[in-house]
Amino acid sequence: MKKTNLKKYAELITKCGVNVQKGQDVIINADLDQPEFVKMVVEACYKCGARKVTVDWSYQPLAKLNNKYCSLKTLSTVDDWIIERWKMRVKNLPATIWLDSEDPDGLKGMNEKKAAKARMKTFPIIKPYRDEMENKYQWCIAAVPGKKWAKKVFPKLPVKKAIESLWEAILKASRVDEDPIKAWGMHNQNLARRCSVLNSLHLKSLTYKSSNGTNFTVGLLDNSIFVGGGETTLGSKVYYNPNIPSEECFTTPKKGEVEGIVYATKPLSYNGQLIENFSIVFEKGKVKEVHAEKGEEVLKQMINMDEGASMLGEVALIPYDSPISNMNILFYNTLFDENASCHLALGMGYTNCVAGFENYSMKELHEMGVNDSMIHVDFMIGNKDLSIIGTTKDGRSVEIFKDGNWAF
Numbered sequence: 001m002k003k004t005n006l007k008k009y010a011e012l013i014t015k016c017g018v019n020v021q022k023g024q025d026v027i028i029n030a031d032l033d034q035p036e037f038v039k040m041v042v043e044a045c046y047k048c049g050a051r052k053v054t055v056d057w058s059y060q061p062l063a064k065l066n067n068k069y070c071s072l073k074t075l076s077t078v079d080d081w082i083i084e085r086w087k088m089r090v091k092n093l094p095a096t097i098w099l100d101s102e103d104p105d106g107l108k109g110m111n112e113k114k115a116a117k118a119r120m121k122t123f124p125i126i127k128p129y130r131d132e133m134e135n136k137y138q139w140c141i142a143a144v145p146g147k148k149w150a151k152k153v154f155p156k157l158p159v160k161k162a163i164e165s166l167w168e169a170i171l172k173a174s175r176v177d178e179d180p181i182k183a184w185g186m187h188n189q190n191l192a193r194r195c196s197v198l199n200s201l202h203l204k205s206l207t208y209k210s211s212n213g214t215n216f217t218v219g220l221l222d223n224s225i226f227v228g229g230g231e232t233t234l235g236s237k238v239y240y241n242p243n244i245p246s247e248e249c250f251t252t253p254k255k256g257e258v259e260g261i262v263y264a265t266k267p268l269s270y271n272g273q274l275i276e277n278f279s280i281v282f283e284k285g286k287v288k289e290v291h292a293e294k295g296e297e298v299l300k301q302m303i304n305m306d307e308g309a310s311m312l313g314e315v316a317l318i319p320y321d322s323p324i325s326n327m328n329i330l331f332y333n334t335l336f337d338e339n340a341s342c343h344l345a346l347g348m349g350y351t352n353c354v355a356g357f358e359n360y361s362m363k364e365l366h367e368m369g370v371n372d373s374m375i376h377v378d379f380m381i382g383n384k385d386l387s388i389i390g391t392t393k394d395g396r397s398v399e400i401f402k403d404g405n406w407a408f
Contacts, residue, residue, distance in 0.1 A: 001167040009142075009171060010040040012180045012244065014048050017140030018095035019240040022049030025094035029056045033101040033146035041097065050095075060106035060272055067110050075114070076121035086129040093137040093236075101146035104332040107272025115271070116301050123306075123374040131362050135352050136233055138240035143170055143335055152332050173245045173324050173336060184241065191228035195249050197408065198226040198317075201398055203390040206315060208262070208342075210386045216260025216282060218253045218315055218344075221369050223355045226251045226317075234358050247324060247339040250316035252349035254369040256285030258312055262344065266330065266337045266380040268295075274332070275299050278379075286310045287346070303346060308373030314345035320384050320404030334378050342382030342401070347373035 014020050026045045030038045038055060045053045066075070150162035157165060175183040207217040228249040230241045259282055267276040275295030281288045287303050287310040290296065303310045318341055319325075325340035349370040351357050357365060366372050388401035399407040 001164060001171075005171060005176060006037055007040055007044075008180055009174065009176045010037065010044040012174065012176060012184065013041055013097060013140060013142050014044040016181050016184045017142060017241050017244050018097055018138040019238055020045050020048035020050050020095050020138075021236070021238060023051050024049070025092050026050045026053045026097065027056060027089075027094050028053065028097045028099065029058065030099040030144075031101045031146060032057060032059050033149075034099070034144040037144050038099060041099070045095075054094075060103060063272075064107060064110050067115055072114055072117055075118035078122050078125045083125075086126060090129050090132045093133065095137065095240075096139040098139075098141045100141060100143045100333065100335060101149055102269075102272060102333075103146060103148035104152050104267075104269040104274055105272065106148065108274075110272070112271070112273065112298055112301055116305060119374065120305060127374070134362070135357070136235055138233060138238055139242055140240065140244060141242065141335055142174070142244045143333065145170065149333070153329065169327060169329055169331070170336075173327065173339070175245070188229035188241070191246075191249060194406075195226040195228050198249060198251075198400075201390060202393045203398070204393045205257075205391045206400065207389045207391070208260075208381070208386065209389075210263070210381075210383055212263045212265070212383060213279070214260075214262045214381060214386070216258060216262050218312060219257025220315075221252060221254045221354060223368070224251045224254075224353055225355050227350075227353055231352065243335065243339070245324060245336065245339050247318045247322045248316040248343075249318075250314055250350070250353070252351075252353035252370055253312045253315050255308075255311055255349070255366075255371040256369070258282045258285050262381050264379050264381060265341060265383045267332060268377070268379045269332055269334065270295075270298060270302055270377060273298050282312075302375065302377060305347075305375050306373055308371045309347050309375050311346070311371050311373075312344055313347045313349035313371040313373065313376055314343075314378070316343050316345075316378070317388070317401070317406075318342050318382060319401075319406050320382055320386070325382075337380050338378045340382075341380040342386060342388075343378045343380045345376055345378045347371065347375035347377055 042053045145163045145166035150166040154162040154165050205219045209215050226249045232239050261281045263279045278292035280290050290299050331337050351365045384404040386404045390398045390400045
């Protein structure tokens with residue numbers, strides 16, 4: 001891959017993604033697959049005026065070893081230095097970048113029940129710090145190719161060619177062209193216009209139907225709004241893009257208001273393990289039953305992480321005829337696959353999808369019906385014949401999606 005294109009991508013992540021501010025600290029979370037590109041991102045951050053850039057490296061085989069040899073008590077302990085680091089993050093609000101390159105099957109065979117129990121113990125300790133930072137700092141998730149991920153996406157190609165092909169797909173999906181920052185400016189405007197139309201409808205609920213058996217209705221908050229593309233932090237008022245790429249207009253549904261069955265249309269990679277060909281039945285707002293050809297136990301473990309894990313936290317609208325969908329590539333990575341398909345998310349809802357959210361406390365937002373959970377897991381449900389009908393607050397029916405695409 002040409003270095004000029006990679007430098008454009010690094011600049012896109014730092015300038016348009018997290019929009020690093022002069023004097024701001026930056027934390028980069030990355031796997032070991034693309035150290036040279038991580039170096040480019042670090043340098044791009046400093047050129048934007050970052051005070052200090054810290055890289056936190058991760059490696060799936062080490063995660064499996066820790067899971068195997070550490071006791072549950074050890075895995076469930078949050079050391080003092082970790083707490084102090086969270087306190088510093090709350091104080092300094094560093095811009096945070098995730099560069100994802102994980103193997104979709106990288107944690108296969110790990111004791112998921114043990115890992116889940118550890119997360120259940122540690123999350124309540126960390127949650128107050130995360131809540132304190134909510135909507136106040138810039139963050140961005142982007143991706144770089146890993147060897148095993150590339151081979152999963154392009155199994156018939158040699159490793160080097162698979163990595164090159166995945167780079168090409170990532171850059172294309174991320175709009176890395178002659179002027180990617182200008183392209184993203186136009187893209188954000190288009191998404192904002194689409195959200196504006198949706199918000200003008202004053203929708204009360206959405207009903208989804210598809211020939212694969214999907215048939216469910218989800219209720220929306222009384223004061224919910226659709227958002228998409230860039231967001232603005234509270235306090236500092238910095239505009240940033242949390243996902244590169246992104247094609248979605250999304251909102252937070254009302255906790256406990258969903259009925260029916262939904263069939264996933266793409267595999268889900270959850271904590272390094274694949275869940276494939278699955279369906280979820282909702283009753284009285286909660287998951288009643290799940291079925292999966294592969295990874296059913298992982299799926300069941302996921303929805304039992306806490307009370308909110310069995311309820312919806314997001315509904316996102318993406319046309320079947322979207323740029324990423326038209327690439328006809330199954331990425332086995334939620335960042336890309338969710339932006340090729342309408343999707344839902346189990347778990348935590350987005351507080352910034354409530355009109356005037358900045359005027360409410362976290363407790364008040366949850367009381368309004370924003371779901372709270374330690375997880376937020378997107379899964380894809382869009383296909384070429386998906387129909388979505390919206391019901392407005394004054395009782396009108398409005399066609400939102402027809403044959404998988406926008407009806408307006």
